[in-house]
Amino acid sequence: MGSAESGAFLLLRGRAAASERFEALIRRHVPDVCVVSDPERALSRCLREPPLVLAVDASDPAGAAAFCGRVRAQPGGDAVFLLAIAERDADLDGLLAAGASDFLLVGDDGAGARVAVARERAARDAASRQALAQTQARLVLAGRMASVGTLAAGVAHEINNPLAFVITNVDAALRRIGAMERRNGAPRSGPWARSHGDGRGPSSELSEVLSLLEDAREGAERVRLIVRDLHSFSRAEEDRRGPVDPRRVLDSCVHMAMNEIRHRARVVRSFQEVPPVEANEPRLAQVFLNLIVNAAQAIPEGLAAQNVIELSTRCDAAGWVVVEVRDTGAGIAPESLERIFEPFYTSKEEGEGLGLGLAICHAIVAALGGRIEVESRRGQGSTFRVVLPAATSAEARAAADAGSGASSGRRDGGGLAGTAPQAAPRQRVLIIDDEPLLTRAIAGTLEPRHETTATASARDALTRIRAGERYDAILCDLMMPDMTGMDFYASLAEHAPEQQRRVVFLTGGAFTERSKSFLQQVNARLLLKPFDAATLLSLVDEVVAAP
Known part of the structure; x- marks a missing residue:
């Protein structure tokens, strides 16, 4: 809260003879002061809309000390800057011990300067508290993400073990039943000797069992891909970088975000050939997943046929890799565009987000040597653009070798491949x-x-x-x-x-x-x-x- 805001300075006035002089002193130097005489009202106002400075009339030292103690005892009371205003012979040590942040003596030649110093100090304290709160929130979020990543990796591991023998056994059953069917003279077409729908070949009991196994194998393959994407996102290789294919990462993120997407929009891919980028794959996946989920949430449910989330990749004139996530959603207000990457800024309803997602995306992309940009108009959707340097030729070749x-x-x-010779x-x-x-x-x-x-x-x-x-x-x-x-x-x-x-x-x-x-x-x-x-x-x- 800035020092020029209305109510930034709150004075709890007492009823002693000196109280009028205290108020006059404050009003000379603080035009926007708000004066109250009821301690309960002051306490309520203080906790509901914390002022930059709460000045307490200490003409009744015991009452002032008790009030300071009450403020400090309330949730959030530690953040209030309490300024005790007193005569020269007041018990200043007692007031400070009760919780006063600083004091002001009436009759002091430098009283005006001390008021200004108090306001400046209170503003610095408020800014420090806000910065600390942001840091703590980031640490909490980082801890949560690390926990989620560890949990996801553990879940992926526990799924992969049984999934491995399910796939292996289904493959073995498919081979054996396929061999039996061939011996019985009922060959079929397709990658697993399958034809779909009404076009199936001559039916037999073995053919039906084979078809059921093929369906099971296809379902197991879908589970395998989901677990692979989850594991890719959750890997804890925080500092390791290497060549990463952004198209593959985008595809993985679409799979993970499909629950948010399916009832809102169609996904359109416009992928041009691009070289790998130099990145940490889990962190790049975090950026893309956040942008895709945001794009989906900008579109109302129930109009999937009318809306699109377009993912595109290309190279710009300088050889940098450009990844765009475009949606046909509600768009972003101009005043929000200026702050969209600020930590804790969010246009969502209270409780729907911390306002850290895009700030973290911006930090990750900047750390990778790239930049993130946004274009949007109200009612016409948004486009988020991530621009990253391409990996070196040697690294790109290594990535291509690994992929092959x-x-x-x-x-x-x-x-779904056949067995080797x-x-x-x-x-x-x-x-x-x-x-x-x-x-x-x-x-x-x-x-x-x-x-x-x-x-x-x-x-x-x-x-x-x-x-x-x-x-x-x-x-x-x-x-x-x-x-x-x-x-x-x-x-x-x-x-x-x-x-x-x-x-x-x-x-x-x-x-x-x-x-x-x-x-x-x-x-x-x-x-x-x-x-x-x-x-x-x-x-x-x-x-x-x-x-």
Whole structure:
């Protein structure tokens, strides 16, 4: 609250002979003073609309001290600047001890200057409190987001484990029933030998079962993509940057925001070819998700056919990557446009937002070396534009290699793909995972090609290797309760170092700081759960074929 506002200075006047002189002194130097004589009214006014300065007539020292104590005892009372006005012989120590922030002595030659100093100090205190409140709110929000991120990563991990054996088993059932159907002479078309709707081929009981499994597989794939997007958003790699494809991040954010979008607008993608940007993927996802959700919330429900949220990517003349989120919603008032990126500024109803979303987006984009802009007119929608520098050529090539699966071994298994071609002769594969349903599913997928040994304990696996057993591929869960995959890998260096290059780590994605550091240091393959049969078989064939 500024010092020139009406009621910024509130005086509680007493009834003693000196009270008139106190009021006259204040009015000479504070034209906008509001004077009340009732302590209850002053207290109510103070807490309802806090003044910049509350001046208390201390001609009755005991009453003034009691009033100061009451103010301080109220919720928010600590923020009130209390100025005690007294005669020269007043008990100033008692007033300050009761809660007065400062004092003013009537008859002091510098009284006018002290009033001005008091107002200035009160204004500084108010500004400091506001800045502190903003910082605290940011910290609370950051803590909440960190908690949500940790929870989301944990949920993703817990879903990925059962989803991995569901997908693996459904794939195995599809292969076997498909083979049975082919033997029965009823071939069908499609990626999983399926034709849809009324165009189905000759029906049989096996065909119907196969169709049901195909539907289940498609549903499992949708769950896999949702979990992948959730995990991408929640990863705690705060400071790590690298080449990121903004189109893929936009698609992930649309999936996450679809519950807000579906009843309000259609999503239109206008994606031109753009290079990767240098960014932290979870933080970039936070920016895009916020802009997409805001765009959806600017459009009323029930008019989805008439409204559009358009997502576009392009390069500008300087080679920067431009991402735009345009909506056909209500638009933003001109007076709000000037403050749209200010912390705690919001045009939403009370309780619907903290006003930090766009401020945080602005901070993230600025930290990435880019800028965020907005264009809007009332009743004609809004366009938010994020402009980011493109990644360097070397980084862009690395990102392209990672996306094509040509990286050092990280695989994101999934997709409705057929199985890989039949591999070379059967090899020995060791499966280590504390989830028995998953080990059974993996073994069932590999058994037609390879000889498998499964165990739920890395210690048991290490005992086998110490006893002289050797394997052509070792599929090992990264995080297990008794002995982790990291500890197992380290022990191999002592007992069978040649087996280390045969290890493929399996993970549902809940990376600890230790596991992230470990994976950065070792040259080992990584298979992300859930994975499909084709990805699993291809990776195992790659490992067993390696020298």
